[in-house]
Amino acid sequence: MQMPTAPLIDRSLPALVQGYDWLPGLLRERPDGVARTRVLGKPALVVRGPEAVRFFYDEENVRRDGALPGPVLSTLFGHDAVHTLDGEAHRARKEFFLPLLHPDRIAGLVEHVTAAWDDAVREWSGAEQVVLFDAASVVLTRGVCRWAGVPLDDGAGGTEDLARDLVAMVDGFATAGPRHWRARRARSRREQRFAQLVEGVRSGGAAAPDGSVLAAVCEHREADGELLSPHTAAVELLNVVRPTVAVCWFVACTAHALHLQPNQRERLRGGGTAYAAAFVHEVRRFYPFVPFLGGLAVRDLSWRGVSLPAGGMVLLDVFGQNHDEKLWGDPFVFRPERFLEHAVERDELVPQGGGEPRTGHRCPGEGLTIGLLEALAVRLAGLEHTVPDQDLRISLRRIPARVRSGFAVRNLRTTSERTPTPV
Secondary structure, eight states: OBOOOSOOOBOHHHHHHHGGGHHHHHHTTOTTSEEEEEETTEEEEEEOSHHHHHHHTOTTTEEOTTTSOHHHIIIIIOTTOGGGOOHHHHHHHHTTTGGGGSHHHHHHHHHHHHHHHHHHHHHHTTSSOEEHHHHHHHHHHHHHHHHHTOOOOOGGGHHHHHHHHHHHHHHTTTOOSHHHHHHHHHHHHHHHHHHHHHHHHHHTSSOOOTTOHHHHHHHOBOTTSOBOOHHHHHHHHHHHHHHHHTHHHHHHHHHHHHHHOTHHHHHHHHSHHHHHHHHHHHHHHHSOOOOOEEEEESSOEEETTEEEOTTOEEEEOHHHHHTOHHHHSSTTSOOTTHHHHSOOOTTTOOBTBOSOTTTSSSOTTHHHHHHHHHHHHHHHHTEEEEOOSOOOOBOTTSSSOOBTTOOEEEEEEEGGGOOOOOO
16 A cells, blocks of 8 residues: 655645646546545545546545535535435435436426527527527526426516526636635525525415426425425525536537537437437537546545545546546547447546436436437537637636637527528
């Protein structure tokens, strides 16, 4: 077992500065796939690969309780969220989310979002310019709230304001400065309003549609049989709505990919569900979103001969794994066909985490993301438009990364609205 030979320098600041390349940089010269560092005052192991994913998600090795820094909870997930729990408490809370994974429920969400998209496209056709990142966030907000039973205030910019707040929570979780404080204010504002909604439903002052997400979160009971507090219920309701709206990141990336490889448009239009699924997997693999995941060592651990004391951090290099040459061959080439050539194992592709989806910590919303993006990618492929000059760069120093311009388009029309070619 390899033991520490010298104090490790804390690398919290380089994590903020280097962004997505921070952990891949540490592992670049480590053929064994493990590196030691120090983060937030704790010794840490950096791991990557399918075996490392299974090691990371084994609750006998790593726990999530106490691992997420306060700033991340105050922006992205919310305090007392399911992401902070382990063991029976985690499994009981996750029971609220699992019905959302049923194909019928996913299909219902996709139907609401695509209806909102189709309505929006008719409005966009009269606009001089549309920024897809922003426009998609509003469409997704409208669709997911209607599906979840959350009432929308469509007057005076209400839906747009909610969309901006939901985007801000994601956009500011991994940074210091204005983006972070904007995210904190957005979360506080929406937690308060959603908690009031929960209290209104429970008191009979507001209605929750039967079978809706709102009804489910109001009725859900913890492992001890107690109802969720209004605050925690609001947190978990946001943890359905917020990540759905975060699909706008992938929508902009999809437009980016179709712009750089226009041949993909015809493939998506006529390639059927198999090619749409492959394309979506490649978008989620290729474009940066989650940089890494962290947990705390339950006990003294050893991974490939490198030791970590109990309470130390284990960091799973998500971005590095999704761009690992050993797994993907040509990782920095956008090539959806790779997902048609062979089946990818569960713990190889981990853009939204790994492990067991039903009982472990793998994101329960992954299926929702895939279903939504498949439908919207096909629609994007059928959306005729021009792309004006703009900054289409994606900085790997910014977390979460995004197309700098948000991907602006002009002269929108669907393929069905094309002017017939004279004969």
